[in-house]
Amino acid sequence: MNALTERFTVDGPAGVLDCALDLPAEGTAVRGLAVLCHPHPLHGGTMDNKVVQTLARAAVQCGWRAVRFNFRGIGGSAGAWDGGRGEVDDALAVVT
Secondary structure (H helix, E strand, O other): OOOOEEEEEEEEOOEEEEEEEEOOOOOOOOOEEEEEEOOOHHHOOOOOOHHHHHHHHHHHHOOEEEEEEOOOOOOOOOOOOOOOHHHHHHHHHHHO
């Protein structure tokens, strides 16, 4: 997480989803948006996983905005693991 990280929630198909948006420094030309999904939720994956945070930091350093989110049932995100089916819908809810 950096000083320009915004925490927010979005409405997902199983309830609210915790999200974080990491932004490049002011004045940096924004190249696009990187959507980062965390490792398997049943094995301890979260949007604050060190690999996901490292990827977000690298994207931001290259001028990209990076959005991370917790799948359903992880952290403050509502719902429960859906075997990967509902988690695709979670990702779609974040990008739309």
